[in-house]
Amino acid sequence: MSAHPTITSSKSLKQQYDEQGYVIVPGLIPPEQFKALETASERVITRTRTGQWPHRRTVGRQFPPYGDGDPDSWGVQHVMHPDLGEPAFARWYTSDALVGVVQELLGALREDSCLYVVPGSHKTPRTPAQRALSSTLDPPTDPLTMPGAVRVSLRPGETVFYNNNILHCATYDAAAPRITLHACIGEARGGPTRARNILQHGLRWMKEPPFADTLDARGRAMLERIVRLQESVGGEVGYSLVN
Known part of the structure; x- marks a missing residue:
């Protein structure tokens, strides 16, 4: 088995990403943001597990609609929602470090070995x-x-x-604590398909002033683009597992 590609090797980040479909960037989260993200994540996880935060991803479903029937959660939705009161997430997701790389993101705050990929697929x-x-x-x-x-x-x-077209899946050990930030960053040129990937998760709250007030100039520009994308397709965008 070959070593995982990282930007510390002789090849550029883009070369490795294009060839393998994924690449690991060490130390992307700066120390001054790391602790804030970790503690914010712990608070959000607790609120979700105790039923105080209803927006969660349930086991057995990659995409919405998730429903409330399964008590087991594999992810927390809408972590930038102003009602959560955790500004650390918006600061990170719109940061120079992250936006500068501009592709699919998994940022680990603890050791995490849940992801499996087929390089090049x-x-x-x-x-x-x-x-x-x-x-x-x-x-x-x-x-x-x-x-x-x-x-x-x-x-x-x-x-x-990692490229979202790469063959990938994940498994989770319920006994192992896990805090991983997951984001999707892409281009508006994807049109209706791109719109569905993002908007199927229900982002009406992002169009309300309290959310925009939590963002810096770059964050507001990103928000404006996703709103324009929503308006360009009109009506319901549907769900990836249905359409």
């Missing part, structure tokens, strides 16, 4: 064996049975950027 058709293992929503017994799969292990402060 973002630019090639799935093989018959890969298709057989990725054509349903059933979770794999062992993600490494996927031909070509590798496990991505992150240390605190490391960030992995």
Whole structure:
């Protein structure tokens, strides 16, 4: 198994990302932001697990609608919502460090080895064996049975950027504490498909003044673009698992 690509090697970040479909950036979260993000995440996790924050991702569903039937959560939604009162997230998601890289993000605040990817699969058709293992929503017994799969292990402060077309999945150990920030950054040129990927999560609150008031100039510019994208498609954008 080859070593994970990082920007410390001789190849550029873009070269590695284009070739492998993902790349790890060490130390992207600066020390002065790390602790604030960690403590904010712990508070948000507690509020979600105790039912004080209803916006969560439930096990067995990659995309909405999630529903409230499953008590097990694998993610917290809308962490920049002003009602949460946690400005650390907006500061990080609109920061120079993060926006400068501009692709899919997983930022680890603790050790995290839940992600599995197939390097290079973002630019090639799935093989018959890969298709057989990725054509349903059933979770794999062992993600490494996927031909070509590798496990991505992150240390605190490391960030992995990956192409959303890469074959990937995740498994979680309920006994292992996990705090990982996950964001999606892309281009408005994707049109309706791009709109659905973002807006299916329900972002009406982002158009209200209290949220814009939490953002700096760059954050407000990013917000304006996502609002224009919403208005450009008109009406309901639907869900990825339905459309």
